[in-house]
Amino acid sequence: MVKENLTLLTDFYELTMMQGYFKNNTNERVIFDVFYRTNPSDSGYAICAGLEQVIEYIKNLHFGEEDIAYLRSLKIFDEDFLSYLTDFHFTGDIYAIPEGTVIFPMEPLVKVVAPIIEAQLIETAVLNIINHQSLIATKASRVCYAAQGDGVMEFGLRRAQGPDAGTLGARAAVIGGCIGTSNVLCAKYFNVPALGTHAHSWIMSFEDELTAFRIYAELYPSNATLLVDTYDTLRSGVPNAIKVFRELKEAGKMPKTYGIRLDSGDLAYLSKRARKMLDEAGFTDASIVASSDLDEYLIDSLKTQGAAIDSWGVGTNLITSKDCPAFGGVYKLAAIEKNGKFIPKIKLSENPWKITNPGDKTIYRVYEKESGKVKADLIALTVEKYSEDETLKLFDPIATWKKTNLKGGSYTLRELLVPIFVKGECVYTSPSVMDIRAYCQKELDTLWDETRRLVNPHNVYVDLSIDLYQMKHQLLNSINNGNGHI
DSSP: OOOOTTTSSSSSHHHHHHHHHHHOOOOOOEEEEEEEEOGGGGOOOOOOOOOHHHHHHHHHHOOHHHHHHHHHHHHHHHHHHHHHHTTOOOOOEEEOOOOOOOOOSSSSEEEEEEEEEHHHHHHHHHHHHHHHHHHHHHHHHHHHTTTTSEEEEEEEGGGGSHHHHHHHHHHHHHHHTTEEEEEHHHHHHHHBBBOOOOHHHHHSSSSSSHHHHHHHHHHOTTTEEOOSSSOIIIIIHHHHHHHHHHHHHHTTTOEEEEEEEEEEEOOHHHHHHHHHHHTTTTTTOOOEEEEEEEEHHHOOOOOHOOOOOEEEEOOHHHHHTOOOOOOEEEEEEEEEEETEEEEEEEOSSSSSSGGGOOSSSEEEEEEETTTOEEEEEEEEEETOOTTTTSOOOEESSSSSOOOOOEEESSSSEEEOOEEEEEEEEEEOOOOOOHHHHHHHHHHHHSSSSHHHHHEEEEEOEEEEEEEHHHHHHHHHHHHHOOOOOO
């Protein structure tokens, strides 16, 4: 997409804190973690997306002359701080889970290691980007799962919350499994398939439905998919579509791809009746596309009812993630460097799930060796080392009595966080969106069916290493004993 300077895409308090750090000569290196606490849409997993846009944002991070002038006009920032901002750029390290990866609550999706002024500034934009695209990618993966291998097209641009949400949301939807999008700008920017048919207005602009179908089929002989529900689906739309298909066949101009689209009414009933009519007319390979306010639950229900639908156009409920409009990712301080050593920090809460995990951490995905399926994720300190030949103890960090010992040789490990920026320089190349989509499909195949089901899915455990668990409780005990954070 067109590169914009998004440096002021931040909450005001980030800038006031930055000036506070600057005035107090406080600019130690710190570690911030991006993570989320609950899977969206009551899912058993989520899909990480948005990293490419985070990279572009960090690369282009700077305060232009207009930015400095605007901040000066607020009359809250001192000249020495504004002078510092004129040469501002990101100098830290960023680690992240690659886009398209299956993710679970509480584990760091992005780890920022940087001077605190720099790390503080990027909080809002990083969350904005990762939260939005991860939300839509997750929703898309659920919709595609419900479609059971049928093609799902993203059709939501006109209902999205603005141009960026529509375009980047479509990008995320393709990552999550959609075969393409109706959003031409997204298709152009990210080289993904542009898909669509025509609207009811095309039919209504002609004297009759049959003429509208004939002209459309002549214009687009490689893909004649006709919208049949403008007037009467079964008494007019489908019969007229069949007439056009017969004419094309007799003229030797049969399209490679052809069929009908249903956009209203009882899709189960209409699709089955339409399928029967098309088959009896000899057009057994004609496809039936359905749209009309679909989501994963309705598609699942239509599948159960035996609907004769081959592909799905999903709009509003996908591009807005209507049932769960926010991802809920957070950005929390995990450590501060003192005398060359990172000192762990922890945020407390009366809710045990909101107590953060301190220190410099990484994540290991644990796979069952025999099946290749995900067994659990393990959050560990970066200094810890593991061998797949040794027994691995996993335990629930809240319900600690829930323990599992994996025998050496029965599992495999994969470290999820990879370096993205090192000392301010990008060391990572983002794959194409279609390559990320293919990777995402492989990732989803590592989940058990019980985790992917739409209702009451099995939760994958995210465990803490023994060393991290002990560090966390040492900090808690120190605070409880009145010593404060250490």
